Amino acid sequence: MTTISDVARAAGVSVATVSRALRGLDRVSPQTRDRVLRAAKSLDYMPSPTASSLASGKTHVVAVVVPYVTRWYFAHLISGASQVLRDKGFHVLLLDVRDEGPNRATLLDSRMLFKRVDGVLILSLRLQQPERELLQRLQMPVVTVGVPDQDWPCVRIDDIATTSIATEHLIRLGHRRIGYVGGDSVPAMNFPTPADRAKGFRDTMGRHGLDVDPGSFVMGDWSARSGLDAGRELLSRADRPTAVVAASDELALGVMAAARELALSVPRDVSVVGIDDHELAELHGLTTIAQPVDEQGRMATRLLLSTVAGLPTGHEVATVPVTLVERRSTAAPPRP
Template structure:
């Protein structure tokens, strides 16, 4: 049978084995990258498989290996830039090694609640799990352990599991210290959340760091200037309007995220305030729009965090990837000074 004739029908693994002169089991091991196949044989199998346009059945491969080559990515929200950027980076990294993402969005109808992670989501569907800034309950962690799934956490740590994160304390300290270095003493903060919020750890760490810097410099913390928000630009714009409309207002505002900083900037404009002449604003993240809007921020490399977490998980699954860390990675942050911060007005 000639090559054109063979291509008129879908090639099977038996066809590849016959043409390569090896067993079906050897073809399966070679195409799955397993040991006990010589480099020369592996090369011949790949060459024949390419010539025959053979594509392995994912279902058959899964049944044979017990692996799905799918990683579950669990997020509290997917509509936010931070989580979307992480998912994109994770998917691209996994794809390079023949794995893919199964996405679990646990967002509920309210900001301070989320859906639980269940056995039906994970069992026989994924080889491992990556959590995105999400604390797991005892029951959820027991489920992951019972299913024997390796887990890597981005952001909020999960007990005794590899973790990829930034130094949240340092990021917010850097942002607040920047405002203080410009001469600001009347500084507000936006980004507190209810104590039962789905991702409480990051907001709390950033608030604590802000307060530590204020105390270290002997600056007064105004309780009414510590604002709660759901970490969206729309909410922050609404949450800051009353404060910015007041005669007794701050000269600077530190936002726990760039999206909230953007909302505060919009509220300032709506109140006739100039940024930074009347109000300096700084955020944390370096959102994709921050450069366009001239927002001063503390940059975190979100894509790098997704990439590191995916590589750690792949190594746990026996895939050879660059790097060597299997436990903890702290991705550095950097102050990016743009047009939204300046010294306070002379009259203050």
Template sequence: MTTIADVAKRAGVSVATVSRTLHHSAKVDPRTRERVLQAASELEYVASPTATSLASGRTRVIAVVAPMMSRWFFASILTAIEQSLREDDYHALLMVLEDQPTEGHSRLAPEMFAKRVDGIVWLNVPLSSQEEDLMRRLALPMVCVGAPIGETPTVMIDDRRAARAGVEHLLALGHRRIAFVGTAVESIAHMSTPAARGDAFREALIEAGLPVREDWVLDTDWTADAAAAMVEPILRGPDRPTAVLAASDEMAIGVVGAARRLGLRIPEDLSLVGIDDHTFAAALGLTTVRQDVPAQGRAATSLLLSAIEQGADHPPATRIELGTELIVRDTSAPPSS
């Protein structure tokens, strides 16, 4: 295995000069730096991350905390974050906190973060007061995606606006019997997105002078299978909605499956709108409200790394809100006569 001494010998400099060069010291002459870097490249030398951390005081590791990884959103945003970190020679340490926060119990411990990571990207995971206190004491740079935590810098979309765009599209087509799939069941009740989108659905109907049929506002755990099981009963028989707004495209895919099993045509018998613009949405011709998930991951990474590089004297922006866009495809049309 190539050592730092081998690099020094090849470049004709001291080991200390190689170390200063690899740690980006300004004290190294540019011509010497070029010679050292060329020697390191030729010998395929990889600096010890432990030694680098000790010398620089940084680990170049970022903790990414998520509530789950089984949803398309979290898998997609983690991919974008990890790719963005690698471009800046950082690495991601994934922590999945599936349990709901409870007072008097902490899912977090100081040793999970202290001296292990330089910062944290927090993906829509709520904290108990005990956990919030711990994060304040750690005083690590942190950026949230989705639900903000106190004054922590946050990258987000307007979930209410996204849901309203879907409802307003269906209303403009002439639908008046609209169901909603995606209010929170207990397993995800701690997340803010289901509540925000459900509230916006109700508000849009009320503002349009339409009643909200609570038996058509369906709780589900945001999977295709769960959505299909929940929506199928209200699609049976003549007293059924003419349109459904699903709070995610994954649930919209479940609605498609349920409708087909019942012999309903989309959009002739049932219009459908999702939210997200999932990987499968275009292939299925799904009308949806698009959010750019990778862009949220890149924005959060950029915000966090800027905070780390600039230090506490240059606090980052407190909020970045990315836009959403209605994408009209094949699953929405005026109600049949």
């Protein structure tokens, strides 16, 4: 197996110079660096990640903490983050919580993080207090997505304003009897999103003097299956709503499926609007509030790598704009 000494002999330089050149450090001329890189390539030399991390104090690994790997939203956040990390020569340590019980086990510990990762990216999850204290004790760079935090930078959308845009769209079309299908919060995860989106709906209805019928306010688990169940419940009522705001596109697609089951036409009999701009939204003609999920993952990762590099980032909250995308699932309400 080729060693760093072999590369040094082939390039005619010291082992220390090879090490500096391969790690991109200063005090190596461009000509020497080029000679070292050519020698390493010709000898098929692969530097040891462990040795490099010991020498530089950096592991070039970022821990990504995510509640659910398989959900559309989180998969796209991870994809955006991975693109930036790969381009910058970093690796991903993926930590999938996946525990929906009321007392989630502590996920982060010092053995997992100390001298193993350079930073932590937390996706739409509030950490437990021992985990927060550990990260602060280790002085670990942290950036969150979706959950503003007083100690760390955050990238997010304004969930209250987002649902308000969806509700205003239906009110402008003339709807007054509007139902809501929201994603329920898992207590162990402590998501702020479900409560914020529900608040955006209630506040907007209140500003227009419109009542929110308790029977037309249904919570589910964010999935299309849950939206189907909620849609059956809402649209089977004698006083069914003429429109539905869904807290996610997957819930909205479930509501549209329930309408088809009940021989109701969308949007002639009921209008439906979602949030996200899921990749299936356009296929089904779903009006939605589009948020740039991949870009949020990229933004948060660039912010984290700036912190890892020692650049000041503060505790800023970067709020990403959203956009109403009108398709064929919304229209004026049916005439009495």
